[in-house]
Amino acid sequence: MEIQDGMPRPGKMLLSIVVPCCNEEEGLREFHRRMTAAARALCGQRFELILIDDGSTDNTWKLINELPRKTATSSRSGSRATTGINWR
16 A cells, blocks of 8 residues: 555555455345445445355355445455465
8 A cells, every 4th residue: 555644545445354254144244234334434435345255155155246346346255165274
């Protein structure tokens, strides 16, 4: 992020929120609503919410793709088998 006079430069992303999700179908809509509202209150539209399905066996991946894309940037990552933390 570029800083200008001690503040983030206009038009640049201010906050990136990365959320791994595993079998979160039941609570994901409410989490998305609350997290989006909190991020907007903090930095307006200058944030991105990245939801990552980490090997869910329920409909988490389907729900991630159905959630509203009202954030400034909304990314989705593909489902993969759960492997835990991998430091390479």
